[in-house]
Amino acid sequence: MLPNVKDNYITSVKAHVSQFEEKSFRKLASNDFKSWPSPREETWRLSRLGVLSRKEITPITPNFKKQISSMSKFNGSIIIRFVDGAFREDLSSKLPPGSYLNILGEEDSLKCFHKFKDSNLKDHPSTNVSFSCTPSIVKLTIEKDVKIRDFFEIIYEGGDDNSSVHPAFYIELKENSSITIIERFNHLSSLIMPLQLVELKKNASINSLKIFNDNQQSYNLSANCTFLSEKSNYNSFSLIKGGLFTRSETHAYLKGENCNLSLNGVYLSSKNQHHDLTTAIYHDVPNCTSKQIVRGVLGGKSTGVFQGKVRVAPDAQKTDGQQMSRAILLSENAIANAKPELEIYADDVICAHGATVGEIEDDQLFYLKSRGISEKKAKQILITAFLKDIINESVEEPIQNFVFEEADLALSEIISKEI
């Protein structure tokens, strides 16, 4: 509990819950939201939320007639829209065969809630607040053996000043199914608390791209809980560039043998932005691989955080876990924090981690300038090159250009402020 701070938000969350019909998961969740995490809690030490206690924020009541402002970025994508945190069927695509969406009822919502509460995201503020306040939990199911080539494009938008939004999205892939999913966070709210539960059954696979590009004054506290069964693949890439404070926290539980996980990401931060990629990977069984490659580019007075924990259980022999974080600082006032953690209880594993923080190399910059390329362009070329291999490795070819374009916009902003 943060001392001596009157927290209006806790009161407003409880008031908001009372508007809903009596639902046990909401009540349980709201009872568990007693405070914002204290900076004394290790995982929140580098990303502090104290300021939220002093803001006047109330959970939004969704406006189902609100006009949308974010257009689709892909031809032929399957669009699923959340506005003000609520699923908007009228603004979403018809789903292809073998996939369907439904809104969870009381019993299933409670099960979903317990999956979070049984995980190490149990005390994450979004877990408690969003289960209290979400308009509904929306579930996307992909049937057994269904492989969908078209991209799912999930667009999250809406919200307004002094409101919080609470989209809750549950994705289940049954055996041998596969999808590519692109999520774009474009909210205007002060506070965004997305919840996501992902369950991959045997031999299922997801390629996931998340672009965090919320309003410049927003706080986004995204919580993702993923369970991988035998031979499943979760290949995820996050690009964090928007918001005043964006923390994408993912906890992945490797529950079946021979599954592969990658949680890669890039943060591009300028002005006084604070960007945080926090991951926890739990290798509970043998013969699985996990990889996290994180790159950051920081200008202005921005801060970047990468916290990556890999836990290898005593039985999880032959685990291969890799973690690498690199950040480039373009300003003397920018800060990059990296906190890789390995907790290994098995003896036959390959686990490695590394972290570097540096500046653009003078030699490289001079070489480009000596060819007539302006300093601004030269920096952009070098930073794009710094991000290139990770983007090419993490993102499917048809969407690589989209990611580079999205990154370029943020990079131009960072670089122009530094010259």
Place this chain on the structure above:
Amino acid sequence: MSLLEIKNAKLKVDNKDILKGLSLSVNSGEVHAIMGPNGSGKSTLSYMLAGRDGYELESGKVFLDGQSLSDMEADERARSGLFLAFQYPVELPGVGGMSFLREAVNSRRKFLGEEELDHLAFVKEARKVASKMFVKDEMLKRAVNVGFSGGEKKRFEILQMAMLKPKVSILDETDSGLDVDALKIVSDGVNEQRTNDNAIVVITHYQRLLDYIVPDFVHILSDGIIIKSGGPELALEVEKNGYAGLINAA
């Protein structure tokens, strides 16, 4: 008017005097060789000319085709027509050779008021020039200088020179790390670009390169100043007697 005019250049690096009043005048159509022992200031001279940070003149002046370089950044100097072939070309992981060349060439073309080349036109031109320099297409697709052999790096430098068509080229120890065959290819590439409208300054330790790129003038740089200038025969004298005799005589 000279294409390159250096007047009484003085420069300190890490608070140590390196150039101590160097003057040099290079006219169009000329090739000048600057020779000197280790530590005489050769690389400092090339960095000073190219405009590297930390190599600003303490006093003296440098003009490129009549225009003072002192207030110009490295990129402006390059766009104005100055080219430095690096002794140790820098590796740029993740930066593709073709897109790098195109960015450089179009920066120069834009400065000259010429139309920028689109991708197709550029690739065609680059391949044409590259084949003359024995630079394979495959090398242009790779990241700049990454995994290149010593010879490939130098050929790529001269390829850039050929594409950028500078007024003045400074070749900093272009012969270092080259075997005889590579030396010949690189020198042929340089010789092909000699015209009456441009000038080349070759900086080298050894006379060997000057068998291939025959200079009009040879200057001996020692302890930050030019102590002797002459024709190609001066290089032969260095080869025969070493620098010590010349330095002592000065």
